[in-house]
Amino acid sequence: MRLALLALLFLMTTPLPGHAVNPDEVLADPALETRAREISKGLRCLVCQNQSIDDSDASLAKDLRVLVRERLTAGDSNEQVIAYVVSRYGDFVLLKPPVNKATLALWLGPFLLIICGLIAIVLFFRRNAKTATTAAAPAPLSDEEEKQLAKLLAESDR
Amino acid sequence: MSNKRLLFIIPLLVFMILVGYFAVGLTKDPSRLPNMLAGKPVPEFTLAPLLGRDDKGFSRTDLLDDVTLVNVFGSWCVACRVEHPFLMALRENNQIPIHAIDWREEDPQAGPQWLKRFGDPYTLVGDDPKSKAAISFGVTGAPETFLVDKKGVVRFKHIGPLNDQVWQSTLLPLVQQLRKESTP
Known part of the structure; x- marks a missing residue:
């Protein structure tokens, strides 16, 4: 009985990974999916702003995740996918700011x-x-x- | 002695500079992203028509011969309701052709019903349930309105509901200027 209670407590307090990625979004190719997850973690959700699109449940984040996967499936490199999203939304979409003239003071x-x-x-x-x-x-x-x-x-x- | 005194003033100076930076930063709204498309041609997109509308859908080629507005709306979007009467007025006065991207409708009937209920100010409407066009336009929320010139170049983006004040002070002067530019 005690053991069962302990087990229950353990289950209740263990944080589950809170991924927003829906099962139907996941790519069949595990290598591509890993790359998609990696890219998604670095892209800001433009609705919630302090979450990555990988974590966010916002519908725009979902559509961006799908877009990342479509581009990867079409043969884009990680850099190409990221460059495309930046060309639409600006550097702000990157959770890690790139080193450039505007951010040099921040980095140095x-x-x-x-x-x-x-x-x-x-x-x-x-x-x-x-x-x-x-x-x-x-x-x-x-x-x-x-x-x-x-x-x-x-x-x-x- | 004056050298030493200077040394004590430096931290204060640095502090003042930082305060200046932060003061400017506080006045900026981080949710307002820069318009990455400004001065660039409209991205490639092709959208299916809205159910029940007899147009052929909406694509990039529809934006290549006149100064137009492209309005991003959705039946789920509350601010679009606020904006809608103003768009209807623009249409009634024949101010400018307004095209629309009906963004992220879960039900394909929702957009057409919304337009039937509140009026349809649009020339062409494309259905964009999966944000295909919205993402390529860099849309982050609805409503957003793009001003496109005769060559199909995005010249201005307004985030949030359009109203008469924004129209008179910002958009109309731009529209008049763009109309004077020669056609390609």
């Missing part, structure tokens, strides 16, 4: 910030090290100072 920004941070750290420690060494090894006393010191010591002895 984090690396630039890291480099700036590293430079700042290096400068900070260098300056600290400099002040530390000057503090550890003060200049030796001049003759004048030695005399003064001896005088002070002699005075205190008295």
